[in-house]
Amino acid sequence: MADSGTATRNDTRQQTGTPGPMTTPDGGGPARAELTTKSGKTRIAEGVVAKISGFAAREIPGVHSMGAGLARRVGQLRGLVPGGTETIRQGVSVEVGEHEAAIDLDIVTFYGQSIVDVSEAVRRNVVDRVQAMTGLKVVEVNINVDDVFVEGDQDGDDRQQRAR
Template identity: 65%
Template sequence: MMGGAGTAPIAAETGQGKTRIAPDVVAKIAGLAARDIPGVHSMGSGVARRIGQLRELIPGGSQAASQGVSVDVGERQAAIDLNLVTEYGQSIVDISDAVRRSVAGQVEGMTGLKVTEVNIQVDDIHVESPQDSQQSRTQ
């Protein structure tokens, strides 16, 4: 599994020339498409989320759109793995269905690549609690 790094750009079209789309592009589109779904709180495994939070502290810094996304791209196909944190009280099945549809639709629509699979791993559940804001104040 490639970590979305731009190691091997891929050919999406041939004919009078080739169009290559870097895996990073696919990962970014997939990340944004997944975040669009209500019920997706954040993305990435524990370590990636912590690094993402640190990046947010830097002025002008923001979480990478491709955080929590890894893509495997072939000539004309892409397989996408996602790590999600969902909101407590929401159906993980419903959210993953919606994420899968959104990601496959956006990636296929924007890149022309066929999305063969969107694998989703839910790493954590986010619980909204009044203590959240209290903790950040006392720390």
């Protein structure tokens, strides 16, 4: 990821673990992947890569939901409102360069599932789907397992059961 025009991580992200904003080289608007051919250019927005990644992660058995803490709870509430849906990009952040993408996922697994196996399956599926659909090289998929869902636990947070 050292060459120019690739997905890069900024200093803020490395220190805090949160994605830093990526903008176009002229400083305006969200970053987009740009695939250049003899016939013209194709630009792929970060939101497109995030959406593909979200769908790909959710395809894996063992992934209960996505998102960390409060964002996941807000998404659950949004799903209860008529006409509201949980956003597919929840728990997904991406950085896209001209030829490469880096992806971060926050997932919740089911209790009893191998976190290692689920994480590797998610990583493989996200890489395969993004590369096949966009032509971008996925240089990394970082997965943060934020929680473990326990059946009968309404919000996936087993702290309530430990408190009983």
